[in-house]
Amino acid sequence: MEIIRIPMIMREVTMTERIRGKTIGFVPTMxxxxxxxxxxxxxxKGENNISVVSIYVNPKQFGPAExxxxxxxxxxGDIEKLAGEGVDILFLPDDPHMYLxxxxxxxxxxxxxxxxxGFFRPGHFTGVATVxxxxxxxxxxxxxxxxxxxxxxxxxIKRLVKDLNMNVEIVVCPTxxxxxxxxxxxxxxxLLKEERQAATAIYSCLQEASKAARSGTTDVKxxxxxMENILCAVPLFSHVxxxxxxxxxTLEELEKIKGEALLAVAVKIGNTRLIDNLMVVPARNTIVY
Amino acid sequence: MEIIRIPMIMREVTMTERIRGKTIGFVPTMxxxxxxxxxxxxxxKGENNISVVSIYVNPKQFGPAExxxxxxxxxxGDIEKLAGEGVDILFLPDDPHMYLxxxxxxxxxxxxxxxxxGFFRPGHFTGVATVxxxxxxxxxxxxxxxxxxxxxxxxxIKRLVKDLNMNVEIVVCPTxxxxxxxxxxxxxxxLLKEERQAATAIYSCLQEASKAARSGTTDVKxxxxxMENILCAVPLFSHVxxxxxxxxxTLEELEKIKGEALLAVAVKIGNTRLIDNLMVVPARNTIVY
Numbered sequence: 001m002e003i004i005r006i007p008m009i010m011r012e013v014t015m016t017e018r019i020r021g022k023t024i025g026f027v028p029t030m031x032x033x034x035x036x037x038x039x040x041x042x043x044x045k046g047e048n049n050i051s052v053v054s055i056y057v058n059p060k061q062f063g064p065a066e067x068x069x070x071x072x073x074x075x076x077g078d079i080e081k082l083a084g085e086g087v088d089i090l091f092l093p094d095d096p097h098m099y100l101x102x103x104x105x106x107x108x109x110x111x112x113x114x115x116x117x118g119f120f121r122p123g124h125f126t127g128v129a130t131v132x133x134x135x136x137x138x139x140x141x142x143x144x145x146x147x148x149x150x151x152x153x154x155x156x157i158k159r160l161v162k163d164l165n166m167n168v169e170i171v172v173c174p175t176x177x178x179x180x181x182x183x184x185x186x187x188x189x190x191l192l193k194e195e196r197q198a199a200t201a202i203y204s205c206l207q208e209a210s211k212a213a214r215s216g217t218t219d220v221k222x223x224x225x226x227m228e229n230i231l232c233a234v235p236l237f238s239h240v241x242x243x244x245x246x247x248x249x250t251l252e253e254l255e256k257i258k259g260e261a262l263l264a265v266a267v268k269i270g271n272t273r274l275i276d277n278l279m280v281v282p283a284r285n286t287i288v289y
Numbered sequence: 290m291e292i293i294r295i296p297m298i299m300r301e302v303t304m305t306e307r308i309r310g311k312t313i314g315f316v317p318t319m320x321x322x323x324x325x326x327x328x329x330x331x332x333x334k335g336e337n338n339i340s341v342v343s344i345y346v347n348p349k350q351f352g353p354a355e356x357x358x359x360x361x362x363x364x365x366g367d368i369e370k371l372a373g374e375g376v377d378i379l380f381l382p383d384d385p386h387m388y389l390x391x392x393x394x395x396x397x398x399x400x401x402x403x404x405x406x407g408f409f410r411p412g413h414f415t416g417v418a419t420v421x422x423x424x425x426x427x428x429x430x431x432x433x434x435x436x437x438x439x440x441x442x443x444x445x446i447k448r449l450v451k452d453l454n455m456n457v458e459i460v461v462c463p464t465x466x467x468x469x470x471x472x473x474x475x476x477x478x479x480l481l482k483e484e485r486q487a488a489t490a491i492y493s494c495l496q497e498a499s500k501a502a503r504s505g506t507t508d509v510k511x512x513x514x515x516m517e518n519i520l521c522a523v524p525l526f527s528h529v530x531x532x533x534x535x536x537x538x539t540l541e542e543l544e545k546i547k548g549e550a551l552l553a554v555a556v557k558i559g560n561t562r563l564i565d566n567l568m569v570v571p572a573r574n575t576i577v578y
Contacts, residue, residue, distance in 0.1 A: 105452035
């Protein structure tokens, strides 16, 4: 596995491969890799000639009170995992290479960036959209792979790519879960044993809401109540930020389930913020026209 | 000359040429082409295998009270001029192809976009940065050509390209002037005969300030007074928006001329807004350290 640290060199390498007719599959990450990331890596490898993974903890997508400094970092372990998967190139830039001193440009996906997580993390998705634009311009991939766990992120990046006419296909891969259903996340590492146990309520609540929707509950108020009841019963959850059903494209909260809907949750366990989601398609005979 | 209206087709064409090893030179314009534009076209042709010109009056860079609707349009005349220059491809998109209904992304170059013209045209340079990002992603040029008349625009686009790691070289070409010194501009077409005559004061004032700076005037207050005196003596100028010396990189107003400086002016003649600028390098013995 080749490790590249300089954006200009990274671009030269993939540009040369593109001209040779090779396809580039790209997995942007913030490191602390888990099975969720590795499932993206396998997809990227399977569908392309060259696989590129980036590890970069992007400071611009963390708020001032957020966990940038203590975000889990394990570059050595990550390198071992990626080499084990047979990744071709690891792009591992430093801050000074990514954001020069006079850096000042922002890419903002208005509207979508302010909903759900964006409401609780102002500026977060502008940081994401900006760094993803940079990474796409540096790596110039044919396809880029993202996990469905960060559903809002995938919607924003798809819109960004469409709006700015970027030449890359966004592939969204299923959330990978632990045996007890908890979505894999680098932030799970923050959790104490009993917090980790409590976290199972997130997926349970999504499953319960999904079951209710599939068996005919179309009123989102009712689904929301169901979800909140489950989540609020967990004493370790210090804040249920949102838990409801949303339009999967606009991310607006629904009133009625009429077709495919996104069930999404964000809770805080102590200072750790966890998110998860589930797409639900109600049974045909319950769809309201 | 091939005329392409659909972004996806435009990109396919230049992508194919790039893979064949051809270089692409690109001149983005809003049409109503004059000799200034054509000088850029000649540069693009001379330095590249394939020349692409776009004509698109970008609604996002006009304020609500600005001249979007009456901005001069002469597509037939433009096509004739470009064909006459031997341009290879004209990219001529429609609004619905450039901004889909759910378009919502903005590219903003903070700081630089709020100074000079940006102060009087809020949102203008975000509209410019957004459309230029789109056009670069559609045309994927090796080099793109801009006129120095829109100096602030060139600084913002250079920063944008650097900040977002875009793979394009920005070439800034000298302002082309009428015989009487007035900088060529599509908006000159708005001017009545006496207004057009009055417009000569803009370049005169830049020349006078340049002369003063080159012969030892380093105090910008003094240069500014000199410029304003010339401009305010013209009764047809309804508003002198700015006239002073600026740092050519940060666009901040200078206090002392210490090296290369940008002299820049914006005035309104009736409802027509005209801008011009001149780079000045003071004589070596007058440089203040």
